[in-house]
Each structure stands twice: as C-alpha cells, then as structure tokens.
Amino acid sequence: xxxxxxxxxxxxxxxxxxxxxxxxxxxxxxxxxxxxxxxxxxxxxxxxxxxxxxxxxxxxxxxxxxxxxxxxxxxxxxxxxxxxxxxxxxxxxxxxxxxxxxxxxxxxxxxxxxxxxxxxxxxxxxxxxxxxxxxxxxxxxxxxxxxxxxxxxxxxxxxxxxxxxxxxxxxxxxxxxxxxxxxxxxxxxxxxxxxxxxxxxxxxxxxxxxxxxxxxxxxxxxxxxxxxxxxxxxxxxxxxxxxxxxxxxxxxxxxxxxxxxxxx
Numbered sequence: 366x367x368x369x370x371x372x373x374x375x376x377x378x379x380x381x382x383x384x385x386x387x388x389x390x391x392x393x394x395x396x397x398x399x400x401x402x403x404x405x406x407x408x409x410x411x412x413x414x415x416x417x418x419x420x421x422x423x424x425x426x427x428x429x430x431x432x433x434x435x436x437x438x439x440x441x442x443x444x445x446x447x448x449x450x451x452x453x454x455x456x457x458x459x460x461x462x463x464x465x466x467x468x469x470x471x472x473x474x475x476x477x478x479x480x481x482x483x484x485x486x487x488x489x490x491x492x493x494x495x496x497x498x499x500x501x502x503x504x505x506x507x508x509x510x511x512x513x514x515x516x517x518x519x520x521x522x523x524x525x526x527x528x529x530x531x532x533x534x535x536x537x538x539x540x541x542x543x544x545x546x547x548x549x550x551x552x553x554x555x556x557x558x559x560x561x562x563x564x565x566x567x568x569x570x571x572x573x574x575x576x577x578x579x580x581x582x583x584x585x586x587x588x589x590x591x592x593x594x595x596x597x598x599x600x601x602x603x604x605x606x607x608x609x610x611x612x613x614x615x616x617x618x619x620x621x622x623x624x625x626x627x628x629x
Contacts, residue, residue: 367392367441367489369482374437374469377401377428385424385438392441393424394489396462399434402427437469439485461488467516484519487526517542518556521549525561529568532592535561570606573599577615584611 370391377383387393395403404410404425428434468481521538531537538561539546553561569591576587588599604610609617 367443367486369486370440370442372437372439372469372482374435377426377434377436379428379431379433381428383426383436385426387422387424387440390442390444392443393438394441394461394465395436395438396465397434397436399428399430399432401434401436402429437465439465439468441486441489461485464488464519480516480519480523484523487523515552515556517544518549518553521553521561522557522564525565526568529565529572530590530592532594533565538565566602566606570603573603573611574607574614577611578618584615587611 373385373393375383385393400412402410402412404427426436464481464485468478468485520542524538524541525533535546535550539549542549550560550562553559553564557564559567573587573591576582576590577584580587582590584600585596588596591599593599593602600610603614607614
C-alpha cells in the first residue's frame with residue numbers, strides 16, 4: 366500500500382545537477398517540465414519527463430537543457446515489494462501528473478491539498494492493484510487535458526467510490542458540488558473516460574460480484590445493500606453487465622469451488 370510521505374520540488378539550472386534520496390521503504394514518483402537525464406542505481410542513466418516510479422537509492426538529476434527545469438515529485442511509504450534500483454517503473458497517467466502539478470502549486474491551500482494528496486494515494490494504490498491482478502487500470506484521462514482538473518470532479522470521484530451503495534442519481538451527485546448535471550456528466554467523462562453514472566454502476570457491479578462470491582447473502586439483500594430499489598432491477602442490470610444473472614453466477618462459482626476441492 367502507498368501512503369503519502371512528502372512532496373518535493375526544485376528548479377534546476379542549465380548544466381546543473383541535483384541529488385535526491387529514496388529510502389528502503391519508500392518510492393518516488395517524478396515528473397519534470399523538460400526532459401532530463403537521471404542517474405540511478407549502478408551508474409545507469411534514464412531519460413525523464415514524467416511517469417517514472419523509483420525505489421531505494423540515490424538519484425542524480427542532470428539538466429542538460431538550455432533553460433531552468435521544474436522537477437516535481439511525491440514520495441510514498443510503502444510495504445509493497447517493487448523492483449530494485451535497476452529498473453524504473455513507467456506509469457503513464459495524465460491524471461496523476463495533473464494532480465501532482467496542482468498539489469505542488471497549491472501548497473498553502475490546506476483543505477484542497479489534503480484532498481489532492483488523498484486522491485494521489487488512491488490513484489497509486491489503484492495502479493498497483495491493477496498491475497497485480499491484471500484488471501483495468503485506474504481511471505485516467507484518455508488524452509492530455511487542456512488545463513487544470515476541476516477539483517470538484519475529484520470530490521465527485523471520491524464520493525462515488527465511497528458511497529456507491531446509495532441510490533444516487535446524476536442530479537444527486539451534481540447537487541453535491543452545486544453544478545449543472547449536464548456539465549458534470551460531460552466534464553467528468555472528459556477527465557475520467559467514463560460518465561459518473563456509468564462509473565457508479567461499474568463499482569456496484571464489482572461489489573455485487575464480490576458479495577455473490579464471498580458471502581451467503583441472499584440476492585435480495587445484496588440488491589438492497591447496493592442501493593437498488595428492487596431485486597428485479599438489480600438482476601436486470603447485473604445480467605446486462607455480465608451477460609448472466611446473479612443466480613447463474615453464484616451457481617457457476619459454487620461449482621468451481623467444488624471442482625477445485627475435488628481436484629477436477
């Protein structure tokens with residue numbers, strides 16, 4: 366798990382270097398305004414613009430450009446065994462880069478900074494989960510944004526993931542940040558590549574599958590826990606999403622468990 370440790374930023378003059386350190390149980394995500402050269406590990410050099418996760422060791426950043434370069438980083442404590450100092454991990458995420466840029470440029474805004482840092486933690490933990498389980502990557506923009514992300518969209522994103530079990534409508538979510546529902550749907554889709562209601566539905570379906578697989582709850586109780594008005598509504602949406610009913614999934618999963626136990 367990634368837990369926020371500190372933010373780092375520095376302006377490096379042309380032909381100058383800077384040394385940053387990453388402790389054993391830390392990892393460091395870097396981005397910069399210009400392409401740089403970094404020396405890390407056993408004298409190996411890498412090109413850096415953004416999207417590189419480093420672990421354990423000293424890092425020498427060299428600015429060979431003709432102008433000052435703004436280097437930004439976020440350091441996490443982690444109990445995850447990442448690659449050693451010989452292999453940087455590349456993460457291509459416009460959302461992470463934009464969140465980090467907004468964070469280091471708004472350090473004096475207490476509440477907003479806490480929200481941005483929390484969202485960065487969540488993005489990195491989702492990235493790691495997707496990397497291990499081969500699931501879909503965390504929600505990130507499909508193309509570069511033209512400007513800063515409306516932080517209200519980040520509030521909505523966190524709200525959906527926290528309160529997915531409520532019977533939320535687009536109007537309910539828009540009221541949370543006091544904006545027009547059509548504006549919310551359009552801008553959220555542009556940033557995250559999915560509409561807020563479809564995102565909500567995806568989370569509900571994933572949770573439903575977990576409950577069907579891991580608990581003995583009735584289908585009616587699962588429907589109620591996930592905020593559906595009826596068992597039939599839940600069943601219809603589940604079948605539309607997975608192409609089989611909740612009852613069929615539970616039977617298939619039960620047979621799979623029995624086969625595993627019997628060595629078949």
